[in-house]
Amino acid sequence: xxxxxxxxxSTLLRAGFLFSLILAACSGSTATPIVEDIAPIATEDTSxxxxxxxxxxxxxxxxxxxxxxxLEEKIGQMTQVEKGSIKAGDITTYAIGxxxxxxxxxxxxxxxxxxxxxxxxxQEEALATRLEIPLIYGVDAIHGHGNLQNATIFPHNIGxxxxxxxxxxxxxxxxxxxxxxxxxxxxxxxxxxxxxxxVRWGRTYxxxxxxxxLVTSLGTAYLEGMQTIQEGDLVSEGQTIxxxxxxKHYIGDGATIWDxxxxxxxxxxxxxxxxxxxILRERYLPPYISAVDAGALNVMxxxxxxxxxxxxxxxxxxNDVLKxxxxxxxxxxxxxxxxxxxxxxxxxxxxxxxxxxxxxxxMVPYDYVTFIETMKxxxxxxxxxxxxxxxxxxxxxxxxxxxxxxxxxxxDPSLQATIRSQEHLELARQAVRESLxxxxxxxxxxxxxxxxxxIFVAGQGANDLGLQSGGWTLxxxxxxxxxxxxxxxxxxxxxxxxxxxxxxxxxxxxxxxxTDDAGNPLVADxxxxxxxxxxxxxxxxxxxxxxxxxxxxxxxNEARKQSKAVVVILLTGRPxxxxxxxxxxxxxxxxxxxxxxxxxxxxxLFNDFPFTGKLSYSWPRTHEQLPINIYNSQDKTGCDAPLxxxxxxxxxxxxxxxxxECK
Ligand code: GLC
Numbered sequence: 001x002x003x004x005x006x007x008x009x010s011t012l013l014r015a016g017f018l019f020s021l022i023l024a025a026c027s028g029s030t031a032t033p034i035v036e037d038i039a040p041i042a043t044e045d046t047s048x049x050x051x052x053x054x055x056x057x058x059x060x061x062x063x064x065x066x067x068x069x070x071l072e073e074k075i076g077q078m079t080q081v082e083k084g085s086i087k088a089g090d091i092t093t094y095a096i097g098x099x100x101x102x103x104x105x106x107x108x109x110x111x112x113x114x115x116x117x118x119x120x121x122x123q124e125e126a127l128a129t130r131l132e133i134p135l136i137y138g139v140d141a142i143h144g145h146g147n148l149q150n151a152t153i154f155p156h157n158i159g160x161x162x163x164x165x166x167x168x169x170x171x172x173x174x175x176x177x178x179x180x181x182x183x184x185x186x187x188x189x190x191x192x193x194x195x196x197x198x199v200r201w202g203r204t205y206x207x208x209x210x211x212x213x214l215v216t217s218l219g220t221a222y223l224e225g226m227q228t229i230q231e232g233d234l235v236s237e238g239q240t241i242x243x244x245x246x247x248k249h250y251i252g253d254g255a256t257i258w259d260x261x262x263x264x265x266x267x268x269x270x271x272x273x274x275x276x277x278x279i280l281r282e283r284y285l286p287p288y289i290s291a292v293d294a295g296a297l298n299v300m301x302x303x304x305x306x307x308x309x310x311x312x313x314x315x316x317x318x319n320d321v322l323k324x325x326x327x328x329x330x331x332x333x334x335x336x337x338x339x340x341x342x343x344x345x346x347x348x349x350x351x352x353x354x355x356x357x358x359x360x361x362x363m364v365p366y367d368y369v370t371f372i373e374t375m376k377x378x379x380x381x382x383x384x385x386x387x388x389x390x391x392x393x394x395x396x397x398x399x400x401x402x403x404x405x406x407x408x409x410x411x412d413p414s415l416q417a418t419i420r421s422q423e424h425l426e427l428a429r430q431a432v433r434e435s436l437x438x439x440x441x442x443x444x445x446x447x448x449x450x451x452x453x454x455i456f457v458a459g460q461g462a463n464d465l466g467l468q469s470g471g472w473t474l475x476x477x478x479x480x481x482x483x484x485x486x487x488x489x490x491x492x493x494x495x496x497x498x499x500x501x502x503x504x505x506x507x508x509x510x511x512x513x514x515t516d517d518a519g520n521p522l523v524a525d526x527x528x529x530x531x532x533x534x535x536x537x538x539x540x541x542x543x544x545x546x547x548x549x550x551x552x553x554x555x556x557n558e559a560r561k562q563s564k565a566v567v568v569i570l571l572t573g574r575p576x577x578x579x580x581x582x583x584x585x586x587x588x589x590x591x592x593x594x595x596x597x598x599x600x601x602x603x604x605l606f607n608d609f610p611f612t613g614k615l616s617y618s619w620p621r622t623h624e625q626l627p628i629n630i631y632n633s634q635d636k637t638g639c640d641a642p643l644x645x646x647x648x649x650x651x652x653x654x655x656x657x658x659x660x661e662c663k
Contacts, residue, residue: 051406054237058401061238062394068131071386074393075375077133078355080333082365083118091125091135094372097396098361100138100189101147102336103476103537110149110474112183112416119184123409134409136244136400138187138333142206143595144172144428145179146473150485152179152424153469153595157192157218158573159435161208161616162592162649166221168431173225175424177243182415186403187244188226189300189333193219193287194254198627199617201268202541205470205573205593207254209616210629211646212283219247220290227295234412239404247291249302249335251317252284256304258627263303263341266539270303270341280306283631289326297330297399301359303338313342318358331360331395338363348374352383360392420485425597432600437590437613438650445565445586447607447652448526450498456524458509458559461532461571462489470573470593471537478535486596489530489569496602509559527563528605529556529585532571535593545623547577556584569601575619579643590615611651619644621662638662 050056051065066074076095082102090096099122107114119137126135145151154160154172163169173191180188195215196207208218226245229235233242256271263270275283288299299322302311311317312334322328334354339362342350351362351374364371378384400406418424438446448455461467465488466480474483482488487495490505497503504514504522509529514522531552548556560566566585570576573593582588590613591601603609620628621643628636630646639662650656 054407056238058238058240058398061401061406062397065131065133065397066390066394069393071376071379071389072372073129073131073133074389075372077393077396078361078375078389079368079371080138080361080363080365081368083122085366085368086122089125090368091122092128094368095129095133096126096135096368097133098136098138100363100365102365103140103472104147104474105139106147106149112148112419115148115183115185116410116413116416117184120410127409133397134400134405136187136403136405137185138189138246139180139185140190140472141176141180141185141188142190142192142472143469143593144176145183145185146469148179148183148419149474149483150420152420152428152597153473153484153486154428155431155435155595156205156470156573156593157208158205158616159592159594160218160431161214162437162590162613163431163434164214164218164614164616165434166217168427168434169218169221170225171427172431173222173245174228174230174242175418175427177226178415178418179424181243181411182413182419184410186405186411187246187298189246189248191219191222191245191247192249192253193247193291194249195284195287196254196617197629197631198254198256198258198268199574199620200258200543200546200626201254201256201574202536202538202543203254203269204617206472209646210618210631211616212286214616216287216290219287220294223247223291223296224294227297234414236404236407238401239407240402241295241297244298244399244403245296246298246300246333247288247296248300249304249311250288250299250322250332251302251311252280252306253302253304255284261539261542263539267542267544269539269542272305272308274307285321288322292322292326292328296328297402298333299328299330300333300335301338303335303341310338310342312338312354312359313357315357323358329395330399331392332358333361334359334363336363336365348378351375352378355384355392356388360395428595428597429600429603432591432594432597433603433609435592435594435613436601436604436611437615437648438611438652439588439590439619439644439648440582440586440656441650441652442586442655443565444653445526445567446589446605448567448605450496450501450606452497452501452525454522454524455493455497455501455503456511456527456559456563457490457493457503457505457530458507458527459530459532459555460507461530461569462505462528463507464488464532465596466535467532467571468593468598469535469595470533471535471541473535477537477540480534484596487598489528489598489601492599492602493528493605495599496606509555511559511562514562521562524563526565526567527559528567528569529559530569530571531555533573536573541573546574546620547623548581553581556581560584567605575615575617577620577623579621607652611649614647614649615644616646618642618646619648
């Protein structure tokens, strides 16, 4: 029935009543068709239908489909709705083109099968539309498919930046794509390719680092891993990408000025960047140039502003630079309700401005009816041209054809076997190992011997996968506790040591209950103290004070009481100010936010593997230095220099160089 309507030329279908009638007839929605049966109407368009033919070139399919669409269907393709807000039947009624899960947006039962069924249900509604255009479902799988319970959770990008291994990052992009597709989802709003200049930003850990070349290299590697079709992949005829990546947030999201944000109590996130165009091009554009050259087909616009104008309104940067100069032929998606921020008191003007500036799809994500009505009004008023609508829809359709969605609207369910597969777990464990940075190691306390007689382990972070994983894991802001499968640090240490070693754990670092044979307080040969940040995401994590908390200092001092030597492991989404506390431990390791495979930490602590990680962020000595990065500290020495510079990381047998001393 519905396929029949695809022969109608759009001119005949413009009449609103006929359109809703057809949609109702196709959708199985509750709306009762005005007449039970529609007498076939002679159509002017006798051209063969090409868009359903996978043998046709993608752009031929795009043009053939576009010419058959009416305005309402085109606007539907530009509409992305979050799963909690879409009403049953409305995907069909409004021809919605995309659905997303925001951070934590999982089905009631958080299993791959339930995710797949959820996405399939939405897809069935999309395929019930007149032209049967499949929808595209998106999610933030920024360090593995974090919304999915018991997915493989990889180190956040700050750790991958320290590893700085493009092949590893490519493989992680691929593994993440497999676990996403396994749950029915082909679109990942990742990687962040921010060149982060101020580590007080709550999204520092989502960035690979502060230096353009490193971010460019790893961002592109991730995209290629996610998008490249490999031998043996189940793909459709004409499909050109395995899954869809989203380099974000265009452009300059990590370069905002402190206290320039107008969003809630955010300080940096969604703030303003004030750099001249030459710096914008030299420092922040190269990751996008490389991503577009590598085949990026989606980019997310940034909440932030340049010179006081929201990026979502920057026609020069969105259209002239990204689309025309860089030749980007995918589509630009807005950030979460970000269009609305352009003119907070004038929704109509915000939508018109942002669509005309070059944003092709609106992550509405709530009130999609108002957005659709606003768009129709803007076209009727001539404030948004039909040509602009066609350009946006052309780009969206190009991506959907490139993903093979028309031939196979749902991914290969057999990919569910890849979720926490041995291969993925080993890859994650390798990433953890390579992400670790040895900051200090006096008296060669590290590496530890597996025969160490007594090892104490202190801190909740040693026994908490939620703290080990950070934000964007199960919930938007992360979720403290052990709610995923994985290996905690204490488990990893216990598994690594020999039977002769005694390992005792206390989350508060209080080991007074342990005595030696003489009844004296037991003194550990070494105490491993895990200092862990509570998880955060986005501007919620913007922080003026990045020193150790009182609780962390208390834990460290408590743990030192019964120990011959102390090793601190930092679970952190950013460098922290540790200058004053550095003398309190012989060794300090930056472990970042390693994800679920904590075994990688034990692998290096016990010297099964060496330390190889190098800082991808300058490590500040004082708050007064902030923001400090490779670009504003190259001529700084002594006490003005970072505590540890970009690229710093000790190997076994090395000590902190005297040059870093501040006298
Ligand atoms: C958020 C983030 C963006 C994310 C999107 C969907 O606000 O800024 O990175 O992809 O919304 O969750």
